[in-house]
Amino acid sequence: NAGVMQNPRHLVRRRGQEARLRCSPMKGHSHVYWYRQLPEEGLKFMVYLQKENIIDESGMPKERFSAEFPKEGPSILRIQQVVRGDSAAYFCASSPLFGLAETQYFGPGTRLLVL
Amino acid sequence: DAKTTQPPSMDCAEGRAANLPCNHSTISGNEYVYWYRQIHSQGPQYIIHGLKNNETNEMASLIITEDRKSSTLILPHATLRDTAVYYCIVRVPNSNSGYALNFGKGTSLLVTP
Numbered sequence: 128n129a130g131v132m133q134n135p136r137h138l139v140r141r142r143g144q145e146a147r148l149r150c151s152p153m154k155g156h157s158h159v160y161w162y163r164q165l166p167e168e169g170l171k172f173m174v175y176l177q178k179e180n181i182i183d184e185s186g187m188p189k190e191r192f193s194a195e196f197p198k199e200g201p202s203i204l205r206i207q208q209v210v211r212g213d214s215a216a217y218f219c220a221s222s223p224l225f226g227l228a229e230t231q232y233f234g235p236g237t238r239l240l241v242l
Numbered sequence: 243d244a245k246t247t248q249p250p251s252m253d254c255a256e257g258r259a260a261n262l263p264c265n266h267s268t269i270s271g272n273e274y275v276y277w278y279r280q281i282h283s284q285g286p287q288y289i290i291h292g293l294k295n296n297e298t299n300e301m302a303s304l305i306i307t308e309d310r311k312s313s314t315l316i317l318p319h320a321t322l323r324d325t326a327v328y329y330c331i332v333r334v335p336n337s338n339s340g341y342a343l344n345f346g347k348g349t350s351l352l353v354t355p
Contacts, residue, residue, distance in 0.1 A: 183341070
């Protein structure tokens, strides 16, 4: 059973460009979470999605950031008009349908560097 | 979610047991204790979780005090590959507020030869 997959693993963008980060959850998992880790800091929750629904985006910056988890295909975290402060590691996690003490399993992350 | 307190760093000799403490004195009755670790540049890895009973799996053991105000993660025979930052997180799973993991600063464990 493959784990959570993220691509690309590394992404370089110039200021003003768009960044698209993809996350494929573990097989059978229908809940996806995105976290951001700025350099030398801990992981911070960004958004929680289920298929075709955003459940909680309270951790997302108000502008330029959006996320989706379509019925088919991976979850996408989109950053428009990137700035240098967006440089970070972005981690995706997935969990199965809610059950007793559900656990989130993380992918390897996408390292975004904005020049 | 209850706040947790962990020492910022610890050392352990290879082959010895690593005992990582966590204080969560304000934990509520329905909050679980979860442990994750992050090896440098990798995604966080789930280790173990528990409510009030001690738990053991192939990676580690979790000892929770009777009053549930603190816990200890035990790696029975630490190896160099266990060098990582270890996070203790308390949360209510399956709740509207429990899905966002609060990683805090964790404990940086260094396993030495």
